[in-house]
Amino acid sequence: MNFMMLVVAVITAIALVVAALFIAKAISPRSFNPQKGEAYECGIPTRGKSWMQFRVGYYLFAILFLMFDVETVFLFPWATIVGELGVNGLISILFFFGVLILGLAYAWKKGALEWK
């Protein structure tokens, strides 16, 4: 039943967008002029390409995030049963957790957390 509900939600989302866009396209007024489709840049034509190489600074954080996120994913199953595992569960995960914290400390020391 749950997976069916998931499908229902997905279909609902798509239907919502399709329906609204359909209404909009069907009845909205339209006008045409040569400048309408051009990029908006405060009223001045754009110079050069907008799609060009972008600074690595943004991606660095994405990569950092990936690393930490994947590692927290591994923590979730453990988290649900840590109460039952008790001290053993805590100690065994501490190693993993230590690696995580060391990773952050390393990134910090390397200056990867500074915005450049």
Added chain:
Amino acid sequence: MFDFSIVSSWIHGLLTGFMPEGLAIFLECVVIGVCIMLMYAVLAIVLIYMERKVCAFFQCRLGPNRVGKYGLMQVFADVFKMLIKEIITLKNSDRLLYNLAPYMVILASILSFACLPINKGMEIINFNIGVFFLMAASSIGVVGILLAGWSSNNKFTLIGAMRSGAQIISYELSVGLSILTMVVLTGTMSFSEIVEGQADGWNIFKGHIPAVIAFIVYLIAGNAETNRGPFDLPEAESELTAGYHTEYSGMHFGFFYLAEYLNLFIVSGVAATVFLGGWMPFHVSGLDGFNAIMDFIPGFVWFFAKAFFVVFLLMWIKWTFPRLRIDQILKLEWKFLVPISMFNLLLMVLIVVFGLHF
């Protein structure tokens, strides 16, 4: 306590009484779909109205009051207008991605919206890994934002998209860690079980210090997730004109607008569910009379009341603080929130392992 599953099974029984099971289930699905859609739209409208009124009162103004009584119809007029506004086709955009972006954003918010338990027995998607699913679903949204910014072929949108890429995914980490902290306390990832587990006290009281820290971290990170001030960098009005959705018009823009408010509600709803007991009434042990009265109030009222309380908190923050700068936002996340929530997680584990919680 009112259990909504009685209603749903009654409807199911009624329908299967005079039609084949398959058709009945299909019909139910359609009804649920329509309900989601309606609730989604109505909630968005209520939230937009609330935002406009709340900020007006913070700013010594009146807010909308001409369209309908107390301006109640104002947002309807806005949505209606947006629906019949022209949708601009761009010349040099990446058509496919440009049109795909609103779908992604809406999909993400409806999927995560469907996870919220509104009342006992009234959760649409109820996985045993609900928390996990919600985080996965909501992170689709950032893809939509990135696509929108990239595909428009506009410099402002591109910077907006890049900012949101760096910001939203960074804060996802803190959201994840603070929820993980609570999962340690509750011992389950299913939303309905999390709420059931709070019958004898809300998590924020049960988990005391680490729970409060997790709540605060969650509020900050959740606020950043929804792109709302002081973290509204991807659409910083005074810097990037309209940010990643600069090139979207009419209903295309309307979807981003709706999704933004719904995401606000989802963040608040999760906070209400995980920390504040969801649809569970407020109980004080020992005061049976008081508890009985509290039980009399239906669960969805509790849920919405708590969620809107958190919504109000977030609005309060938005209308008070100035905007941060991109490097400060990332510094706040990586140098403060992540280490804090990591140690908070350890603290919570210690408390749970040694049974120090209530």
Added chain:
Amino acid sequence: MNIKDRILEIVPEAQFAEQGDLTATIPAESFHALAERLKNDKDTQFDFLLSLTGMDWGETLGVVYHLESTVYGHTIVLKTMTADREKPELASVTDLWRAAEFNEREVFDFFGIRFINNSDMRRLYLREDWVGYPLRKDYDDSLNPLRMTNEVTEDTTEELSVDEEGNLVNKTNVLFEDKEYVVNIGPQHPATHGVLRFRTSLEGETIKKIEPYCGYIHRGIEKMNESLTYPQTLALTDRLDYLGAHQNRHAVCMCVEKAMGVEVSERVQYIRTIMDELQRIDSHLLFYSCACMDLGGLTAFFYGFRDREKILDIFEATTGGRLIQNYNTIGGVQADIHPDFVKDIKEFIAYLRPILKEYHDIFTGNIIVHQRMKGVGVLTREDAISFGATGGTGRASGWACDTRKRKPYAMYGKVDFKEIVYNEGDCFARYMVRMDEILESMKIIEQLIDNIPAGDYQVKMKPIIRVPEGNYFASVEASRGEFGVFIESHGDKFPYRMKYRSTGLPLVSAIDTITRGAKIADLIAIGATLDYVVPDIDR
């Protein structure tokens, strides 16, 4: 040390004018050497280029320089000219005063004078494809119909430079490389406070270079003034810097009164001073509101505007105008003060003092504000003087440049107030200067409000005024810097040339220096705290 003698010692051919301010006419070939000596000599030290005015004297084209020393406070007016109307060329002084960079572009734009060694000889206000030079007396407007094509922006500039052999050569300088990520911020942008345009070369979020483009609200007021009588010109001054309407008009009135030798009554001086200070509070409240809004704190914006309305009420009661009051006239003011004027102002001051604390609570004390503003966009004292960035911006950089103290006018010599000076030169200092100045303005008003003397509010003047021949300069401390008026009169009922020293132009010319290496968000904070008004830049 007599400056006149010193100039004669360096350039024996210099001629001095009989009337008006101390003015020396210098031949073009020895001008640059003289300017260099005047700036660098220990006992002259003219380090502040107050104003640079292009002139068309019929046969000759030329430039008038107003120089001032921040060390000694003495001033001098220099004139230089060339008889070549086809290809007028003069030496640039950009190497001495950076304020000349934009001002020389303005002169090139209006008069077509090319400055040798100015690396950036493009038009400043008008479109690149504009025909002719509008402020020349023989300009033909029919050559320039309204062009609706999108303007093509060049990425290069022309320079007229001197090569090793001393010949003039044309050189091309590159502004932006093809590979650079150049974003237009403005003209229609919520944070440029009007229609200013910044072409910003970005690397990620970091600003590599910024190139301001003015002229989107260039209304040609100076040219229009040449065909208006003196009282008529007053109407346009209010619309330059509309947040300093009183002060602008005060400057023009003062300049004409000085030229005519008219003494205005004490009552008028009191009223003008009070009005100037009210206007300053009004402007600073608006500054606070807009700075908060630009930094994203929207609620504070409404607080500032709420209280600003109270000043506008006071203005309205007396002058009839809210934003643009048209109050000062030559020889007095338009109408006597409203009977409730004194009472209203006292109530307002009593109201504003506690409110200011609220402002600091909601915005100034916020940690995010400190993070966003402290250490951001530093303008050093040397740069401030070199660019001529007066007003709150200069004072935040440690330059005590308040005209009210330097050249006291109206009642300012007789009231006690402190000149607010900060030394950090960053956004936060610029913000604090203005917030503190509100307090000082209230102090000035409090000293004056109770003793407004009786008397006439207007000296009898003829409807048509003929200002005696000569050139005159007067300046006031407007809300955002020294606002000066330069009038050259040939004895007609119209001014021969009327030039306003813009308070905003130096700020905008300094913006590239301030923002290098900052982030986009910093540009917004810097723009907000520089507090320029675009129509005042473009005139």
Added chain:
Amino acid sequence: MEIKKPKIKSMQYEDFQDNEYLEKMVAELNAEGTNVLLGKLDDLINWGRSNSLWPLTFATSCCGIEFMALGAARYDMARFGFEVARASPRQADMIMVCGTITDRMAPVLKRLYDQMPDPKYVVAVGGCAVSGGPFKKSYHVVNGVDQIMPVDVYIPGCPPRPEAFYYGMMQLQRKVKLEKFFGGVNRKEKEEK
């Protein structure tokens, strides 16, 4: 179906100064006639549009400050639902031309106007935008924005008081209420291939 005089909540019909042009518009619309269903749909659409006019943040000079005052606490244009000022023309419904338009600005303004989605409205605010105002004789000022784009409402003044802004905006609301959508009025412009 008979099209009626446009009513708005904030002000009586009779209190407006110039009703003649509206009556002319009503008469024109009535002459063509519409059926009831489409007329009702039109009413609904016009209700939505007229009550949700989002302005573009655009100001060149003095009038812009009065426009800000209009948004601030005392005059509070949020009451009418005008407060959602969008910085991007893609999301704006009307452009309030606050201030002088110069020769250099004119193509920029036109471009912004072109980039707005339909339906779009233009309000000329202040003497400068209406006719050039005090700067009419200048070499660099456009004598009225109506030279470069169609204007729906003129608000005179230098700068107009906030009350005048409201009057003009309500006039625009009334005008919007008289639009006939399901008769093709809005679909005049066709794609040029």
